[in-house]
Amino acid sequence: MTEYQKTYIELKKQFSKTDGGPDSVRALYAFKEELEQNEDPQAKEVLVDVYDLLAFKKDAYELLCQIGDRSDKKTLKRMGTLKDYAENWGNHYALPKPKTPEEKREEKERRARLGLPAFRYHPDPLDTGAFEESEEGVICDCCGKATPIFYSNPFFSVEDIAYLCPACIASGEAARKYDGSFQDDYSLDDGVNDPEKLDELIHRTPGYSGWQQEYWRAHCGDYCAFLGYVGARELRALGALEDVLDDPMWDDEQKETIRESVNGGHLQCYLFQCLQCGKHLVWMDMD
Ligand SMILES: [Zn+2]
Ligand SMILES: [Zn+2]
Numbered sequence: 001m002t003e004y005q006k007t008y009i010e011l012k013k014q015f016s017k018t019d020g021g022p023d024s025v026r027a028l029y030a031f032k033e034e035l036e037q038n039e040d041p042q043a044k045e046v047l048v049d050v051y052d053l054l055a056f057k058k059d060a061y062e063l064l065c066q067i068g069d070r071s072d073k074k075t076l077k078r079m080g081t082l083k084d085y086a087e088n089w090g091n092h093y094a095l096p097k098p099k100t101p102e103e104k105r106e107e108k109e110r111r112a113r114l115g116l117p118a119f120r121y122h123p124d125p126l127d128t129g130a131f132e133e134s135e136e137g138v139i140c141d142c143c144g145k146a147t148p149i150f151y152s153n154p155f156f157s158v159e160d161i162a163y164l165c166p167a168c169i170a171s172g173e174a175a176r177k178y179d180g181s182f183q184d185d186y187s188l189d190d191g192v193n194d195p196e197k198l199d200e201l202i203h204r205t206p207g208y209s210g211w212q213q214e215y216w217r218a219h220c221g222d223y224c225a226f227l228g229y230v231g232a233r234e235l236r237a238l239g240a241l242e243d244v245l246d247d248p249m250w251d252d253e254q255k256e257t258i259r260e261s262v263n264g265g266h267l268q269c270y271l272f273q274c275l276q277c278g279k280h281l282v283w284m285d286m287d
Helices: 003-017 022-037 041-053 057-067 073-089 101-114 166-170 173-178 195-204 232-237 241-245 252-260
Strands: 131-139 146-151 225-230 267-273 280-286
Touching: 003 022, 003 041, 022 041, 041 057, 057 073, 146 166, 166 173, 173 195, 232 241, 232 252, 232 267, 241 252, 241 280, 252 267, 252 280
Parallel strands: none
Antiparallel strands: 131 146, 225 267, 267 280
């Protein structure tokens, strides 16, 4: 066994033991960067495993194609599996490198400088990917102004809209101008009686993007905040899995599916949190 393999096995052990804890992922990232700089073929072999574990499927596939021994049946089989993932997902679902407290603070300050409006029901739309950033900037269809940040998730309107800026969403101007909405008002939990809350959710809140029809959860008489895309691993890491399973929405079979869900897999979970009591809830659908 090579030194690289030994290190990898040790790091993988930590990773499994902590269920993908931030320290273990950071250590894997450091190892990945080290191996990327290393020209030793034995290092490259282990780099395929590291890419695979961190779900850089495209990188794993391409590297294996370069260095893999095609006369070896096991390698060929692995190539086939990775090819499938790589073609469907690329590196899209790679585990993000966990940020240090210092990096988190810097990112928070950077975002504060961008002056994004606050969205009660979608508190971090940059994090969830509802908003994208463009260095050159794009022109908002609604107000005609240049914006470095634009909305890229569903907007239900007759006209085709390419870009909306955060301000036109927050003010309700985009929904008014195009008679559109960001969330279908039939795909919501019952139990919210305040029409102002409904208006804020469907007309002034960036939506999210599901496999199927997006559905918005509610709890304690209010709509919940959308926190992002998750699978069982992310829910465990947040300590929210049991909370999410304690929900009359799901029968035993569905609870089992949530326990086995993988972020970016065939069954996708969408995480919400009650703004009143803090309870976590999910919505889920299939591709
Ligand atoms: Zn605008
Ligand atoms: Zn609640």
